[in-house]
Amino acid sequence: MEKLIVLGTGHAFVTKCYNTCFAITKGKEYILVDAGGGNGILGVLEKAQIPFAGIHNAFVTHRHTDHLLGMVWVIRSIASLMLTERYDGNLNIYCHRELVDNILSVTDATLDKVITDLIGRRIILVPVADGQKEILAGYEFTFFDIHSKKEKQFGFTTKLNNGKTLTFLGDEPYNSLCEEYVENSDWLLSEAFCLYSEREIFKPYEKNHSTVKEACELATRLNVDNLVLWHTEDKNIEHRKQLYSDEGEMYYKGNIFVPNDLEVIEL
16 A cells, blocks of 8 residues: 655744655655755654655655755764665656756755765766656656746656556646646645635735645646645644534545644555
8 A cells, every 4th residue: 555654744934843845755765855944854754654765766856955965864863874785776856947956055065975975876966857758666757847937846656556546746836837747636735824714814925825725726726626724824733623624525525634743644
């Protein structure tokens, strides 16, 4: 059974949960998608019981701190295992071409040379273009440009072993230029910055984010069966799941998932 392991569910400035990132697994091999904004990734991976030795493929969506900086800690941790011969194979990190330079800059500025020397030899930065297909842990991923209005960002779509399609939109609203990758997905992973009823409080549109209402209307329009909502505010996190589900059900009749950090969703 393939699983979605939710490592974090919050936007950049949350304090009551970790930044949105996750892993996909079908056993002992994990595909890591983003890594949050710092060394908090070490704690959530430990709590999720995901060993670094089981991560050989990762994807970074864009250069914002809450998605990129945790990957520096992943690189450092896996490099340390490589240097002590406790890690088999290579770590492949997929990202758009400009982001390769960002990763090289931040690792060069923060990590020891003995670690950065592994980049290009055993830690491989793989640039991807719009529509490019790559095999990650046996899955064919199709990466696509989400046509961000803020910062170049990519999402992906992939077919699971059970035949279902899983699509990740990144952390910005859907752009109709991505329709071929998103329409009829069995699973859609979508940002929902806040409730529509609280849009005047959190100002999602000023940050180019959407609300639960818009995410659910999109899932309805594009014939999505299962919708995961995250990258949210955390001001009422104890009641977030119920509040978001209740609002979402007004606009979408499929299955709504509003996970907390460290929840596991069977795909």
